[in-house]
Amino acid sequence: MIKKLVRRAFRGMREEGMMETWKLAWQWVRGMLLYEPVTKLRPAAPVPAFDPAGRDPRIAVQIHVFYAELTEELMQAANRIPYRYDCYVSTDSEDKAEAIRRAFQGKSNANHVEVAVFPNRGRDLAPFVAQMSPHIRRYDYLCHLHTKHSVHDGFGRKWRRKMLDSLLATTGHVAAVLSLFENDAKLGMLFQRTFWRVKPSLGWKGNREGSEALFRRMRLEVPLPDRPQFPAGNMFWARTGAIAPVFECGLTMEDFPGELRQLDGTLAHCLERCWTAVAGAGGYTFRRVKAQPGVNRRGENG
Secondary structure: OHHHHHHHHHHHHHHHOHHHHHHHHHHHHHHHHOOOOOEEEOOOOOOHHHOOOOOOOOEEEEEEOOOHHHHHHHHHHHOOOOOOEEEEEEEOOHHHHHHHHHHHOOOOOOOEEEEEEOOOEOOOHHHHHHHHOOOHHHOOEEEEEEOOOOOOOOOHHHHHHHHHHHHHOOHHHHHHHHHHHHHOOOEEEEEEOOOHHHHHHOOOOOOHHHHHHHHHHOOOOOOOOOOOOOOOOOOEEEEHHHHHHHHOOOOOHHHOOEOOOOOOOOHHHHHHHHHHHHHHHOOOEEEEEEEOOOOEOOEOOO
């Protein structure tokens, strides 16, 4: 561990300068202090009984596509689900929607694909809630993905792929993920360990008051934790019953502000921090997971 830190520090000095190196070093140290337990999953074989013939799919995948060039990447990630699933895709223009439909045609493994256009409000969260609210109770499990890019940070590509690998690394990994849910009726959410570069920005920041207002709207009478535990980056697997209050409290697109590249303080930022608290209010737990070392999206042991 020490050698890794020293190598990273010297590389940073060469490439980014002394001040940036110290900043990154502090982020890394703080990230180590804010340790998050994580479960390393071994690939599992798909369970035939999970998806019997003739039964409606138990899984929904919702993908928000803002950066259309990333459509293929997220579609291929969803294709690693070894069970039948329905796929709901949101975007912000008809041109993008048509391109998405063409990309999915004949390439997606989804049982059903629905592409809808929403205003550019509330990042990925407003379209996610708006599109899935009518359907949330039709499914047992829900996977939410989006074209995370974070152009203001410069590490969006790496962060996005870390999240995708934790959730959908391989078909065997996804089978292991669903087995966790099937074997633990109180498991409500499952997501990745927080990317180390964003750990210093965790906490409520300017989002506590808005989060409390959101809880009142959902009629959840439990106190928010001192430190939120949440899927930073907003990709996750969930048991639909655990997060249903979000979709059933009447949120609309108009509740979310228009996109002005806000970095905090919006309803979307509040909701991102509230997922596990919502699940916890219903008696559900959460876990952080990652693929077993040596397992990645290129193969079971690639």
